Amino acid sequence: MSEQLRFEQKPRPIPAATHRKVLEAAAELLSGKGYPSVTIEAIAAKAGVAKTTIYRWWPSKAAILLDLFDTIGTEQLTDPATGNVAGDLKVYLKALLGLMSGTIPGEAAAGMFAEAQGDPAMKDEVCAHFSEFRQIVLNQIVDRALSSGDLRRDVDRRLIEDLIIAPFWYRLLIAHEPMSAEECERHIDVVLSGLAP
Amino acid sequence: MSEQLRFEQKPRPIPAATHRKVLEAAAELLSGKGYPSVTIEAIAAKAGVAKTTIYRWWPSKAAILLDLFDTIGTEQLTDPATGNVAGDLKVYLKALLGLMSGTIPGEAAAGMFAEAQGDPAMKDEVCAHFSEFRQIVLNQIVDRALSSGDLRRDVDRRLIEDLIIAPFWYRLLIAHEPMSAEECERHIDVVLSGLAP
């Protein structure tokens, strides 16, 4: 009875061809006619794949976008590790900006976000991914800064990270006036000047 | 008697009864079965109003929520004017928190936000309303702080306001882990400590 559990640890090997076709179709639709045109039906049609197949591997439309998002995002965000907190954060933020400025991930992010409303399960999953996005690299940078003494240690870590990253997402997703590269830099400068020990 | 010059076309106001019935229905649905249950059909049914009537006065579902949002919001957010920047901001932020914690405006905000994606016109309108929300009171507080010398004047005003307000919305709408009242206070403290002259 327990031997089954061993094999269920990795229950989902999405066939590579299907995976690729679906994500490509979603990407094309996103960059083509924008988020509202991204429907499961359209994706299935464009990918030359049956709706059934999509539902088999992805629980919802947002899951596809999430997948797409990850695929694109993870390979472009790395820890600069320049040895300088301000520099690291600026590089990181501008990389994120560059990433999100492209139609595909920008649309995908906004769409995912919208989709997540009203569906608690989806909400959690989306949040987790977003957090990961924020954390993987940001955490490392903040970690270094804290241990090297470049950041105040009397401030909650979460609060620090929010101060750094929140304005970015706020401007991008809520105010719909994304920060410019210059604003990113100034933003980091101001935040760090306030968080210096 | 001179002819009436009808060059000025002032659009008719929404009849009070209709306006009230529709917003009430929307509010009930929001607080009842949540955002996904808020459809124009459901609103029309619950309000005892024809769908056509709704479409006559509101261009979209989001417009209704926007309307609801304004109606509820504007009467609850006032300038504390305690004479103390930190105090003012804390009161303001906690008032906003209190307002957004209620199911109705919270759901409405998230829903509006989601709805705004993909429709540029709606996006602009939603942004404008959100900005107003942020600005009307926040601006006054920041104004006073700047003129009284409680805030650095070498930092872009927009950046200041974003630092104050972005984490709030980010936590509420994107991270879906709204700030607590304590976090609001600490947040203001940290931001102000960094923005003090």
Next chain:
Amino acid sequence: MSEQLRFEQKPRPIPAATHRKVLEAAAELLSGKGYPSVTIEAIAAKAGVAKTTIYRWWPSKAAILLDLFDTIGTEQLTDPATGNVAGDLKVYLKALLGLMSGTIPGEAAAGMFAEAQGDPAMKDEVCAHFSEFRQIVLNQIVDRALSSGDLRRDVDRRLIEDLIIAPFWYRLLIAHEPMSAEECERHIDVVLSGLAP
């Protein structure tokens, strides 16, 4: 000058201007975009008249068409009275053909007819008008033919008239392949050859 409006026993004198504007609008719509575009709303808009006004004077859309139909029709169908049955009938039928070939009355007739289905009251009214159309002149011709001995008297009068007129309407309204003028003539010839004493 005062006795002009003395007789108010008939409560409905449709104001001439309104009457004209409405019928003209209906006619324009009929000949323009065809029967389906003839809606009360469209008529009202085109006539520059309030819907209320139309409903005040006409009980239904079909009533308007009926009115239009009468206005056009009655002035164009007269008894030829050439002294020859066949000639009379041919002239009559071809006059009717000419009348119905114009887009306006043709569309109106078909529309009226369609409209009459399902509404018994309307059905009766439409039938009455159609019958009148058929009878006023046709009756006179058949009367003369019967009394002059040009038609068999052992056949039911209704049957005779149906044989003459039914194929015309059938071809026009049901088969939608209206008789040509030549077919009208041949038709009369054949019918009369069978109905000669």
Next chain:
Amino acid sequence: MSEQLRFEQKPRPIPAATHRKVLEAAAELLSGKGYPSVTIEAIAAKAGVAKTTIYRWWPSKAAILLDLFDTIGTEQLTDPATGNVAGDLKVYLKALLGLMSGTIPGEAAAGMFAEAQGDPAMKDEVCAHFSEFRQIVLNQIVDRALSSGDLRRDVDRRLIEDLIIAPFWYRLLIAHEPMSAEECERHIDVVLSGLAP
């Protein structure tokens, strides 16, 4: 008669269950609350079928009625082939009368007819079906009569058939005073007396 070419023809046949449910629902509505109550929505509801399903298989409401009409009609109108023209025609006409006197096909015919106005495509289709109705059996009878010498050969075939069938439809659909069985017989007698060689 018409053979289904399953190997060459792409369009799938309507699934039998769907077909049956929809036609039955339409028939019930027709015989129940009359033609005006026959809406696509009502049919869908009564049949327990989605509107989309109906639109998938039938282009319009009239198409459904046409279908219903055919289904009912074709199985009840057969060539009597008594060897006698007059007899054949009388049987045929009275069968048609019987068929059309039932609420369902009567209402359906009138409704279809009304519906066909204004939509040229539908008009053609309706006409084709009506013609078929008229022709399949009527043609055979007239054929026999012509070859056996029971009918004049100097008269256009179309004219002959119109003389036979037009009064029937005219009385039924236009005058709304359907022929009685006796009138059918007398009508045939008169027509044949005029068309005898």
Next chain:
DNA sequence: CTATAACCGAGACGGTACGTCCGGTCTTACG
């Protein structure tokens, strides 16, 4: 020479049905 009533335009209203779109499930047939 008003007043009063009929009539008008404008158009909002509750409704019904339309035809379309998409979501998510279930079925069929092929490879």
Next chain:
DNA sequence: CGTAAGACCGGACGTACCGTCTCGGTTATAG
């Protein structure tokens, strides 16, 4: 078998007209 193709139910969409119903504003008699 898995998978493509796609039919299916359901629900919401936004639109078109329906026929009813206030609204003011204008004539145009009737007092």
